[in-house]
Amino acid sequence: MSDTPPPVSDQPVLKLLNVESAYGPIKAIRGVSLQVRRGEIATVLGSNGAGKTTILKTISGIIDPRKGSIEFKGNDITTRDPAFIVQQGLSHVPEGREVFPLLSVRDNLVMGAYTRNDRDGVAQDMEAVFSYFPILRERATQDAGLLSGGQQQMLAISRAIMAAPDLILLDEPSLGLSPKLTKEIFEIVVRINRERGTTILLVEQNANMALNAADYGYVLENGRIVMEDTCAKLREKDDIKEFYLGMKEEGVRGERRWKKKKNWR
Numbered sequence: 001m002s003d004t005p006p007p008v009s010d011q012p013v014l015k016l017l018n019v020e021s022a023y024g025p026i027k028a029i030r031g032v033s034l035q036v037r038r039g040e041i042a043t044v045l046g047s048n049g050a051g052k053t054t055i056l057k058t059i060s061g062i063i064d065p066r067k068g069s070i071e072f073k074g075n076d077i078t079t080r081d082p083a084f085i086v087q088q089g090l091s092h093v094p095e096g097r098e099v100f101p102l103l104s105v106r107d108n109l110v111m112g113a114y115t116r117n118d119r120d121g122v123a124q125d126m127e128a129v130f131s132y133f134p135i136l137r138e139r140a141t142q143d144a145g146l147l148s149g150g151q152q153q154m155l156a157i158s159r160a161i162m163a164a165p166d167l168i169l170l171d172e173p174s175l176g177l178s179p180k181l182t183k184e185i186f187e188i189v190v191r192i193n194r195e196r197g198t199t200i201l202l203v204e205q206n207a208n209m210a211l212n213a214a215d216y217g218y219v220l221e222n223g224r225i226v227m228e229d230t231c232a233k234l235r236e237k238d239d240i241k242e243f244y245l246g247m248k249e250e251g252v253r254g255e256r257r258w259k260k261k262k263n264w265r
């Protein structure tokens with residue numbers, strides 16, 4: 001494996017067009033259009049309640065959109081169910097990890113590979129995740145529920161890798177983690193993209209980490225995409241610097257900032 005970035009193709013692996021999702025009367029995302037190209041890390045930035053998690057749940061089939069369409073690898077998956085979508089090669093690491101607490105770390109990883117029959121490939125990928133996160137090898141026989149929050153995040157990401165997906169959806173991996181652990185996890189996410197060529201769509205409040213890790217970014221305010229560009233360019237924009245990276249009170253469309261309570265681990 002080499003450190004050269006995988007070639008980013010112009011072909012979108014994922015394409016959302018005018019997607020609208022709601023919870024009863026509450027419209028959570030409105031007219032969201034975005035693309036993720038094969039080989040890249042794309043990010044959606046937004047503060048609490050912007051609709052980041054809703055976008056990922058809509059893509060992975062947990063909720064059906066009211067309007068719009070979603071294409072994955074050229075096929076329409078708009079109203080497909082989650083099991084079908086996973087089988088097509090799309091893995092979702094949900095907000096708050098959700099590992100199986102009463103299964104061992106190893107069995108959680110085996111569960112991640114349930115759609116595969118290539119035993120050798122599964123064994124190789126198990127080795128690969130143990131090399132990314134050596135603590136998981138040490139804790140392989142322990143119940144996953146006994147892991148710390150950061151270790152559970154590592155396990156949740158690893159379980160997604162075990163499915164050998166073309167695309168991983170990653171919901172706020174930094175949530176509740178110390179800055180040091182957040183940095184470590186982001187470094188591994190970038191390695192997974194570079195070394196395995198896995199395309200990643202990452203949603204984050206931590207704009208600083210996300211803009212450094214990703215290639216292309218979208219800014220979501222109040223359920224709408226209000227800005228998009230390469231992350232290199234977004235990092236230079238005054239609105240982004242002031243609101244998402246600094247101390248300004250209002251975002252591009254007047255969204256106010258408020259911080260989620262962090263649980264330090």
Ligand SMILES: Nc1ncnc2c1ncn2[C@@H]1O[C@H](COP(=O)(O)OP(=O)(O)OP(=O)(O)O)[C@@H](O)[C@H]1O
Nearest residue numbers: 023026028046047048049050051052053054055205
């Ligand atoms: N199950 C639900 N029922 C009703 N409203 C919901 C539900 N889940 C989310 N919402 C609402 O939809 C909007 C978008 O929520 P979402 O969870 O997608 O935001 P988010 O960007 O992921 O926020 P956070 O950074 O806090 O995780 C919010 O206004 C939220 O209150």
Ligand SMILES: [Mg+2]
Nearest residue numbers: 052053095172
């Ligand atoms: Mg969320």
